[in-house]
Amino acid sequence: xxxxxxxxxxxxxxxxxxxxxxxxxxxxxxxxxxxxxxxxxxxxxxxxxxxxxxxxxxxxxxxxxxxxxxxxxxxxxxxxxxxxxxxxxxxxxxxxxxxxxxxxxxxxxxxxxxxxxxxxxxxxxxxxxxxxxxxxxxxxxxxxxxxxxxxxxxxxxxxxxxxxxxxxxxxxxxxxxxxxxxxxxxxxxxxxxxxxxxxxxxxxxxxxxxxxxxxxxxxxxxxxxxxxxxxxxxxxxxxxxxxxxxxxxxxxxxxxxxxxxxxxxxx
Numbered sequence: 001x002x003x004x005x006x007x008x009x010x011x012x013x014x015x016x017x018x019x020x021x022x023x024x025x026x027x028x029x030x031x032x033x034x035x036x037x038x039x040x041x042x043x044x045x046x047x048x049x050x051x052x053x054x055x056x057x058x059x060x061x062x063x064x065x066x067x068x069x070x071x072x073x074x075x076x077x078x079x080x081x082x083x084x085x086x087x088x089x090x091x092x093x094x095x096x097x098x099x100x101x102x103x104x105x106x107x108x109x110x111x112x113x114x115x116x117x118x119x120x121x122x123x124x125x126x127x128x129x130x131x132x133x134x135x136x137x138x139x140x141x142x143x144x145x146x147x148x149x150x151x152x153x154x155x156x157x158x159x160x161x162x163x164x165x166x167x168x169x170x171x172x173x174x175x176x177x178x179x180x181x182x183x184x185x186x187x188x189x190x191x192x193x194x195x196x197x198x199x200x201x202x203x204x205x206x207x208x209x210x211x212x213x214x215x216x217x218x219x220x221x222x223x224x225x226x227x228x229x230x231x232x233x234x235x236x237x238x239x240x241x242x243x244x245x246x247x248x249x250x251x252x253x254x255x256x257x258x259x260x261x262x263x264x265x266x267x
Contacts, residue, residue: 022057022091022115022122040189042097042111044156049142050098051111052164053121053133054174058197062090063214070214071206080214091118093133094195096170106169107190110200113156117142120158132160139164 042051061072063085072080077087092112100107111117121132121140130136143157166174176193189195 022059022118040110040195042095042109044111044113044117044142044144046144046146049144050139050161051142052096052098052139052166052170053111053137054094054096054108054166054170055133055194056093056197057118057121057133058092058201060090060092060201061087063087063210065214070210071201071203072210073203073207076207076210076215080210083215085214088114090114092197092201093118094197098139106173107188108173108193108195109190110195110197116154117156117158120156124160135165136163138162 042049061074061077063070063072063080065085069090071090072087081087090112091114092110094108095111096106097109100109115122124130124132124138132138132140139161141159141161145155145157147153147155173191174194178192179187182192
């Protein structure tokens with residue numbers, strides 16, 4: 001487990017962990033939903049969808065501003081709130097989109113939403129004592145309803161379906177390790193194996209973006225961004241099918257040990 005509790009009860013941003021860290025869903029509360037672009041992210045547009053959750057859920061904090069989503073490191077949460085922004089809980093997980101399966105494609109996408117959707121998955125886990133993203137889990141039917149075209153009032157009518165064990169092709173992709181020639185061979189990120197969500201939601205890059213664009217380049221004591229952000233020399237590669245609002249994925253470190261640990265919860 002990588003959860004750390006701060007003095008004020010704040011979770012650190014960027015935890016890949018269990019369903020215990022997903023907040024329960026209150027259907028009486030209205031939720032905002034950030035728009036995701038690109039083929040890497042699951043687009044839950046109005047209508048019917050069927051998905052299969054895979055692996056651990058990634059928990060974080062986020063703010064929607066300037067027409068995009070910012071991931072907020074927990075130690076900046078109070079400062080971001082003091083600047084007038086509302087910080088919300090956000091979750092992400094690997095999924096198989098059954099619309100891809102219908103077209104004979106086996107690849108991962110990222111589902112990124114708040115407790116308005118992920119709360120259903122947590123409730124299932126609590127009630128039936130089965131990991132909804134493990135091998136004993138189910139497909140999920142999600143009907144997206146946008147009343148009168150008002151996206152801020154979007155509702156997710158979410159139901160578990162029959163138990164759906166991973167088939168041979170899905171199991172092979174879950175166990176697959178990224179290869180050095182994947183980019184050269186035009187293998188998309190979702191086809192390289194389980195997507196490393198800690199790399200997608202890189203905390204230090206998120207920190208720099210928050211300080212530069214939401215906090216005006218200063219933190220407590222007037223430190224500059226260059227003083228506050230860890231410096232690194234790793235080569236980052238951006239993907240065309242990724243959202244402009246998500247930090248680049250570093251292919252120089254596939255973090256195989258982390259992925260192996262995650263697979264222990266899947267099989």
